[in-house]
Amino acid sequence: AQVKPEDMIKFRQSGYAFMAWNMGKIKAQVVDGAVPYDKAQVEAAANVIAAVANSGMGALYAPGTDQGKGWEKTRLKSAFFQQPDEVRKIAMNFVKQANALQAAAATGDPAAIKAQFGETGKACKACHEKFREEE
Numbered sequence: 001a002q003v004k005p006e007d008m009i010k011f012r013q014s015g016y017a018f019m020a021w022n023m024g025k026i027k028a029q030v031v032d033g034a035v036p037y038d039k040a041q042v043e044a045a046a047n048v049i050a051a052v053a054n055s056g057m058g059a060l061y062a063p064g065t066d067q068g069k070g071w072e073k074t075r076l077k078s079a080f081f082q083q084p085d086e087v088r089k090i091a092m093n094f095v096k097q098a099n100a101l102q103a104a105a106a107t108g109d110p111a112a113i114k115a116q117f118g119e120t121g122k123a124c125k126a127c128h129e130k131f132r133e134e135e
């Protein structure tokens with residue numbers, strides 16, 4: 001069945017929100033130390049992020065889904081549709097970094113996970129800086 005544009009926005013925002021929650025769990029354990037490191041919890045979080053990153057979310061960016069007229073609010077800039085090569089590069093790097101975070105989590109080495117958490121966050125940020133409107 002055809003996915004409605006407003007549902008595309010909702011689904012992709014759900015994916016990012018769920019990844020953000022899981023990034024926060026990893027950050028609390030290996031960056032901030034606010035929560036004691038638990039290998040299984042960090043692995044579970046990294047597995048979620050990798051699964052979402054590999055789920056083919058590009059399909060949720062149909063032309064026109066930067067409009068938001070009466071739909072879910074979106075902060076997607078129209079530049080996203082004018083720079084497909086740049087979008088592809090950023091998206092592929094994000095998938096690569098998410099997969100590397102999953103691999104790092106599996107090692108159980110908090111220092112390696114922390115380093116790769118930083119790289120993954122940079123990959124998130126690259127898209128925000130180019131294609132997400134300020135609040």
Ligand code: ASC
Nearest residue numbers: 019020023024121122124125
């Ligand atoms: C996160 C999160 C993001 C990225 C970004 C990295 O944990 O929710 O959007 O990392 O802050 O700079």
